[in-house]
Amino acid sequence: MGSVRQVQITFDCASPERVARFWCEVLGYVVPPPPDGFATWDEFTRSLPPEKRDAGFVCSDPTGVGPRMYFQRVPEGKVVKNRVHLDVRVGTGLVGAERVAVLEAECARLVALGAVRQQLLVADEENESCLVMQDVEGNEFCLD
Known part of the structure; x- marks a missing residue:
């Protein structure tokens, strides 16, 4: 078995x-x-x-645990749904109305930063509720 490797998440x-x-x-x-x-x-x-200028920019986890994120300028705009997206884990361990309240509170904070709320996916037999959103350039992500 190979060793664990660090990863970088890159956004166009x-x-x-x-x-x-x-x-x-x-x-x-x-x-x-x-x-x-x-x-x-x-x-x-x-x-x-x-x-x-503004061809690339980086941000990183100050604790060093999370992956480095790199943002690179590309000439084309986003035209289809992401094949990969981030799940931002804000409701871990919570269920029902308590989970939805935490998701909605974080959604409101992120909308104020320029995110767009898409859809609340309500819990079913297999999954807890999550909230689908878009970042400031339309990249999908979930509050989970």
């Missing part, structure tokens, strides 16, 4: 910094310090040729 998007900062707020992630020689990310960005 139109505005990497905007999407990265949204996900920092969702997950409690942080933006790493700017490269050596630059006091801020804005200063670093201004040093780049125009075509390289």
Whole structure:
């Protein structure tokens, strides 16, 4: 059996910094310090040729446990449903109305950040309730 490997989650998007900062707020992630020689990310960005500005951005789990997330600018927009999505685990261990209340509260927080509420999927015989959402560029994710 091979060893466990770290993974990076990569998002294709139109505005990497905007999407990265949204996900920092969702997950409690942080933006790493700017490269050596630059006091801020804005200063670093201004040093780049125009075509390289906002081409990519990173955020990471400050505890080092979660995966690094990389956001890269692509020319095409999103046109179909994601084949892979993130489940943001905010209701773990909760059931029924208590779970839905926690999902709805987190949904309200994320809508204020620019997310879009899609649909509450109500619990059935196999699954607990979850809430389908979209991030600031329309990428689907679930509050679970």
